[in-house]
Amino acid sequence: MTDIAPSADALHALVEGSGAINVGSHAIEVHGLEKHYGDYHALRDINLTIPSGSLTALLGPSGSGKSTLLRAIAGLEVPDGGTVIIGGSDVTYVPPQEREIGFVFQHYAAFKHMTVRDNVGFGPSIRKQPKAEIAKRVDELLEIVGLGGYQERYPSQLSGGQRQRMALARALAVHPKVLLLDEPFGALDAKVRDDLRQWLRQLQSETGVTTVLVTHDQEEALDVADHIAVLNEGRIEQWGSPREVYETPANTFVMSFLGPTAKLRGELVRPHDLVLSKRQIDDAVPVTVERVVHLGFEVRVELRDGESTDLSAQITRGEASRLELAVGDQIYVRPGLHVDPVAPDSAQPAPGLEKTSA
Numbered sequence: 001m002t003d004i005a006p007s008a009d010a011l012h013a014l015v016e017g018s019g020a021i022n023v024g025s026h027a028i029e030v031h032g033l034e035k036h037y038g039d040y041h042a043l044r045d046i047n048l049t050i051p052s053g054s055l056t057a058l059l060g061p062s063g064s065g066k067s068t069l070l071r072a073i074a075g076l077e078v079p080d081g082g083t084v085i086i087g088g089s090d091v092t093y094v095p096p097q098e099r100e101i102g103f104v105f106q107h108y109a110a111f112k113h114m115t116v117r118d119n120v121g122f123g124p125s126i127r128k129q130p131k132a133e134i135a136k137r138v139d140e141l142l143e144i145v146g147l148g149g150y151q152e153r154y155p156s157q158l159s160g161g162q163r164q165r166m167a168l169a170r171a172l173a174v175h176p177k178v179l180l181l182d183e184p185f186g187a188l189d190a191k192v193r194d195d196l197r198q199w200l201r202q203l204q205s206e207t208g209v210t211t212v213l214v215t216h217d218q219e220e221a222l223d224v225a226d227h228i229a230v231l232n233e234g235r236i237e238q239w240g241s242p243r244e245v246y247e248t249p250a251n252t253f254v255m256s257f258l259g260p261t262a263k264l265r266g267e268l269v270r271p272h273d274l275v276l277s278k279r280q281i282d283d284a285v286p287v288t289v290e291r292v293v294h295l296g297f298e299v300r301v302e303l304r305d306g307e308s309t310d311l312s313a314q315i316t317r318g319e320a321s322r323l324e325l326a327v328g329d330q331i332y333v334r335p336g337l338h339v340d341p342v343a344p345d346s347a348q349p350a351p352g353l354e355k356t357s358a
Contacts, residue, residue, distance in 0.1 A: 027052045028073060028178060028210065033082035035068055035234075042068045044234040046082065050227070053208045055201070057221035060231035061257065066214045067182055069231070073212065074180050075099050087177050102171030102209075106183040109167065110155040116142065116166055117151040123174040134173075141169040144203070161192040168200075172209070179204075179211040185220070197224050218258055222246060230254050255342050262311040268342045269335045274313040276301065276323060277332045284332035287311075292325050301325060303333060 028050040035043035043065050050056045058066040071077040073084055075096035084092045091099050111119050117138055118125075124134045142148050145165040155163055164184055171179055181200075185193040201224045204211050215221050221228050222242040230237045230245055230253075238250035249255035252268060261268045264285060277284065290310070291302040299320040301313045313333060315323075325331070 027087070028212065029083075029085040030069070030073065031083045031085070033069070033072060033084070034080045035065075035072065035077060036080050042234050043072070043079070046234075046236060048229060048236060048239065050210065050212060052210055054226040055204045055211045055213065055224060056227045056229065057225035058212060058214045058229050058231060059216070059218065059221040059257075061216060063233075064231040065234040066216075066231045068234075070180055070182055070212060070214045073178075074101055074103050076103075100175070100177040102174060102176035102179045104164075104167045104171045104179070104181045104184045106186045110163060112155055114154070115151065116147060116153050116155070116158070119155065119166060120170045120173050123170065127174070137173055138169075141172055142166075145169045146199075159192075160189075161196055164196065165199075168203075172207075176209065179209050181211065181213045183214055183216070186215075186217075193220075200224060222258075230257065232257070249342060252342055260312075260314075262313065263309065264311060264333065264335065271300070271312050272298075272314040273336045274311075274333050275336055276313055276315060276319070276325075278323060278329070279332070281332055281334060284334040287331060287333050289325050289327055289329040289331060291327060292320070294320075303331075 028048075030046050030048045033043050033046035035041075046065075046069060048069075058069060060066045068077060072079050073086075075084075075091065075094060079092065082092070083090055086099060086101075096103075111122065114122070117135075120141060121134045121138045124137060138151070139148075142151060145168055147162060147165055147169065150158070150162070150166075155166070158166065167184070184200075185196050197220055200213075204224075213221075213225065225242055227239065228242055228245050229239045230250075232253050238245050238254045240248075245254060246258050249258060255261055255268055260271050262271045262274060263269075264274070275281075275284075285305055287303040287305045289301060290304050293300040293302070294317075297317065299315050299317060301315060301320075303311050303313060305311070311333075323331075
């Protein structure tokens, strides 16, 4: 795939020029949001404030409520209770087309019979903006998303990554107050997804448009977001920076969902936080090496303790060479000195929220 990073000149023209996105103080606030589908409780007393100019990820498994929350912010779902505020205005019952948002779906939602130029310019055209202004805006945006020269192509003539960049350009064409992305890279292969993540992070950082990204991909959320809201069963379990939710999880769900875990003495720790030794060390648990797996820059050591509990540790290649581990070795394992294990019944409140549901 070719380099798709937006040029600095094009980005500054978008931000500072006459066609700039006016981000102002357009924070998003959600207060006491509720949503039912029959007997199914999709959103449970959601309270959330998204800072202006930030990129926030709504992260959770399927059925957690993340897409429902995004659609309620967009106006595509009407909540059963609570309020949605964008830029200081209550938009709970305002139609989507009047909320000044840009929305990008996972599957592009492109008009197949329209060229790239007409797809990107569709929003401004139905708003009756001058044709010359639309043409200028479209050309600027296509240059920014790496599709300069593709104006007359049709969606079928683009790759998946190119179609998604076209969708992002179309969302930005209407000068949105906020940009809402519903798993925009989920249908793409891993390499294209990684490239587009970095491109999105640079684009958002340069333009400053408040952005909300729905994803079930933990790595994606940790990589691009300023803040992460972790959802489960219609509730926000935790809100914080990527480092906060990963290093100080509010409960076992957050810890388990944000990455691999190992259970040691009945408590959860990260595999990379385990310390291995061939000699007895304080508070260490004796274990047997079951398997040693070399994974390029790291080594996974699969272990079993005296109670037949399996766990794995992640160590560096240097540590593996020093320990010279082999299947059947009796060694010792303990958490690192600066690690706080999480007890399985932990249910701390989600920090950073106005209030949480019981």
